[in-house]
Amino acid sequence: MSESSVSTFSCPIPSVRTEEIQIAHGGGGRLTQDLIDRIFATAFSNPALDARHDGAILPVDGSTRLAFTTDSHVVSPLFFQGGDIGWLAVHGTLNDLAMCGARPRWLSAAFILEEGLPMETLERVVASMAAAAREAGVAIVTGDTKVVERGKGDGLYVATSGIGTVEHDLVVAPSSIRPGDVLLLSGDIGRHGMAILAQREGLAFESPIESDSALLWPSVEILLSAGIDVHCLRDLTRGGLATAVIELAESAGLSAWIDEERIPVSESVRGACELLGLDPCYVANEGRFVAVVGASDADRALELLGRCAPGGPPARIGEFRAGLRQATLRSVVGVERILDRLSGEQLPRIC
Amino acid sequence: MSESSVSTFSCPIPSVRTEEIQIAHGGGGRLTQDLIDRIFATAFSNPALDARHDGAILPVDGSTRLAFTTDSHVVSPLFFQGGDIGWLAVHGTLNDLAMCGARPRWLSAAFILEEGLPMETLERVVASMAAAAREAGVAIVTGDTKVVERGKGDGLYVATSGIGTVEHDLVVAPSSIRPGDVLLLSGDIGRHGMAILAQREGLAFESPIESDSALLWPSVEILLSAGIDVHCLRDLTRGGLATAVIELAESAGLSAWIDEERIPVSESVRGACELLGLDPCYVANEGRFVAVVGASDADRALELLGRCAPGGPPARIGEFRAGLRQATLRSVVGVERILDRLSGEQLPRIC
Numbered sequence: 148m149s150e151s152s153v154s155t156f157s158c159p160i161p162s163v164r165t166e167e168i169q170i171a172h173g174g175g176g177r178l179t180q181d182l183i184d185r186i187f188a189t190a191f192s193n194p195a196l197d198a199r200h201d202g203a204i205l206p207v208d209g210s211t212r213l214a215f216t217t218d219s220h221v222v223s224p225l226f227f228q229g230g231d232i233g234w235l236a237v238h239g240t241l242n243d244l245a246m247c248g249a250r251p252r253w254l255s256a257a258f259i260l261e262e263g264l265p266m267e268t269l270e271r272v273v274a275s276m277a278a279a280a281r282e283a284g285v286a287i288v289t290g291d292t293k294v295v296e297r298g299k300g301d302g303l304y305v306a307t308s309g310i311g312t313v314e315h316d317l318v319v320a321p322s323s324i325r326p327g328d329v330l331l332l333s334g335d336i337g338r339h340g341m342a343i344l345a346q347r348e349g350l351a352f353e354s355p356i357e358s359d360s361a362l363l364w365p366s367v368e369i370l371l372s373a374g375i376d377v378h379c380l381r382d383l384t385r386g387g388l389a390t391a392v393i394e395l396a397e398s399a400g401l402s403a404w405i406d407e408e409r410i411p412v413s414e415s416v417r418g419a420c421e422l423l424g425l426d427p428c429y430v431a432n433e434g435r436f437v438a439v440v441g442a443s444d445a446d447r448a449l450e451l452l453g454r455c456a457p458g459g460p461p462a463r464i465g466e467f468r469a470g471l472r473q474a475t476l477r478s479v480v481g482v483e484r485i486l487d488r489l490s491g492e493q494l495p496r497i498c
Numbered sequence: 499m500s501e502s503s504v505s506t507f508s509c510p511i512p513s514v515r516t517e518e519i520q521i522a523h524g525g526g527g528r529l530t531q532d533l534i535d536r537i538f539a540t541a542f543s544n545p546a547l548d549a550r551h552d553g554a555i556l557p558v559d560g561s562t563r564l565a566f567t568t569d570s571h572v573v574s575p576l577f578f579q580g581g582d583i584g585w586l587a588v589h590g591t592l593n594d595l596a597m598c599g600a601r602p603r604w605l606s607a608a609f610i611l612e613e614g615l616p617m618e619t620l621e622r623v624v625a626s627m628a629a630a631a632r633e634a635g636v637a638i639v640t641g642d643t644k645v646v647e648r649g650k651g652d653g654l655y656v657a658t659s660g661i662g663t664v665e666h667d668l669v670v671a672p673s674s675i676r677p678g679d680v681l682l683l684s685g686d687i688g689r690h691g692m693a694i695l696a697q698r699e700g701l702a703f704e705s706p707i708e709s710d711s712a713l714l715w716p717s718v719e720i721l722l723s724a725g726i727d728v729h730c731l732r733d734l735t736r737g738g739l740a741t742a743v744i745e746l747a748e749s750a751g752l753s754a755w756i757d758e759e760r761i762p763v764s765e766s767v768r769g770a771c772e773l774l775g776l777d778p779c780y781v782a783n784e785g786r787f788v789a790v791v792g793a794s795d796a797d798r799a800l801e802l803l804g805r806c807a808p809g810g811p812p813a814r815i816g817e818f819r820a821g822l823r824q825a826t827l828r829s830v831v832g833v834e835r836i837l838d839r840l841s842g843e844q845l846p847r848i849c
Contacts, residue, residue, distance in 0.1 A: 173645030195639035203639035217606035255568035288546035288554035294524030306657030
């Protein structure tokens with residue numbers, strides 16, 4: 148964790164020219180936030196969107212609540228250690244539903260294909276999506292395909308949207324976070340980002356790092372079924388653990404405190420991050436999440452997650468307190484540092 | 499309507515090399531159908547998808563039925579006479595819900611932005627989406643943004659998904675079509691495709707042709723509220739009226755018969771189509787639909803559509819009969835011709 152953490156493989160810090168879209172607008176960091184605040188949130192404002200969660204909670208009628216979410220996927224390369232764009236597209240959207248406390252039920256898939264894409268590539272991606280959906284017990288019920296000319300795409304992009312059903316009375320959202328709540332992390336961080344980076348840069352590590360792409364609903368279901376007082380859930384994608392915790396603190400209007408030494412990082416990811424000057428707390432994941440639970444439920448929730456969460460053992464990494472809307476990290480040497488969103492882009496097109 | 503109809507502005511007929519994605523795979527014609535049959539329908543098969551409708555009908559619990567649909571939008575240019583990509587993205591997805599007989603309720607928007615896109619362009623598109631959603635009484639409740647490098651996109655693509663609620667007991671789907679059912683067309687055809695074509699090719703007509711992009715739910719709601727026995731609805735997008743009628747005949751397992759002289763085409767569209775050698779029956783629309791109703795309801799349905807459908811007056815253009823799964827057009831000179839899907843692409847990136 149150092150100030151140099153975003154140097155080696157990051158894009159240049161954006162210049163003062165902000166009148167054009169920059170790569171970092173898609174990075175999940177400060178410019179993404181600016182775009183959301185300035186353009187989308189302003190134009191589209193409504194209660195569901197304004198909740199700033201991973202998906203929208205929709206009241207269908209008196210008793211039924213749905214979760215609804217969408218993601219576009221532009222990961223490069225299309226195939227990587229531990230997964231591919233299809234695997235990621237299904238997991239990413241289903242995980243966003245799970246983070247709303249909703250059981251994933253139905254998916255849509257909208258493809259943008261580039262002229263010249265080998266049919267065999269499309270077939271592999273589609274087979275991957277079908278397998279991931281089948282594993283999750285979810286049906287891909289509707290879709291669309293468009294084709295753009297050579298040079299106007301990059302092989303294949305796919306946007307997936309998902310619908311889930313909320314089958315409990317909790318409000319799993321940043322607004323439910325209270326001072327004293329505990330932050331649990333489901334498993335070790337940084338695998339997805341480092342797997343993509345290694346693949347893209349042609350780096351060979353002793354043991355190849357595989358993406359952590361995984362379904363999170365089974366872990367969430369176990370917490371909910373056991374009656375854990377789940378206040379909020381957030382999966383760690385673009386921007387990694389640090390950005391997720393910053394977002395939760397800001398949305399909840401509280402301060403978050405996390406301990407670096409409690410954050411699980413595998414030896415291979417730690418080694419690769421040190422080699423490349425990257426901070427694992429900002430590296431993307433696709434199968435890890437934080438759960439915010441009441442303090443009295445923390446031990447039991449940790450024990451339940453330990454039975455099922457991918458990448459475990461899980462860890463209790465911090466808590467929320469009253470105070471400024473910010474996140475603070477206590478480093479392994481005891482120094483406290485306020486976390487900030489990345490202003491550049493650590494690793495473009497990670498998902 | 500002639501054999502030369504797809505010559506002047508169409509792509510070449512695809513070669514025998516089918517192992518790569520071709521532009522025509524996105525055209526809504528024969529290759530799109532091949533792609534759906536060979537790859538998507540096989541891999542993702544489930545009852546909702548297999549219904550081959552504009553959206554999926556989902557049973558949420560005992561009594562509630564939802565419609566769910568998705569579209570990716572890659573129209574070029576982004577702005578055209580009578581609309582823009584944002585307008586189209588909202589209308590297109592809401593219209594697919596309406597074609598399921600569902601009241602549009604919620605939308606998602608997933609953007610893929612190209613590095614270097616002027617922020618002002620994004621702002622205009624987003625403002626357009628917000629206005630279209632507001633007009634429809636629909637909220638854009640969740641979204642996502644990704645950015646791709648210069649040269650890996652074409653300014654802006656957006657995928658919208660929508661959820662609607664089915665508030666009646668009808669099954670509005672191809673499976674409900676019966677021999678003797680009547681085909682009603684909501685208004686004049688071909689405006690959207692010709693507006694895009696004129697813009698793209700720099701053609702100037704005496705009176706500029708504007709896209710017909712419009713919301714179709716108000717027209718559908720009037721039919722449903724009046725108790726019309728609506729069997730099926732289909733909006734006329736890529737591939738135009740001809741492709742929609744072919745699809746309905748094939749899905750319903752019936753033969754469709756339509757009369758060319760009853761099909762409303764404006765003077766300006768007819769003139770432009772003649773000039774360019776295009777068949778208006780294959781030109782894309784974004785605010786027109788066909789309604790299939792029981793024969794005893796046809797006159798009343800026509801009268802109701804006449805009060806509200808954009809581009810009216812509507813017309814009774816044909817009917818379904820028992821027989822081969824195909825569509826036949828009786829030309830203005832009385833010659834009958836079996837309609838076929840286009841094998842090339844009349845006009846790429848129309849939506």
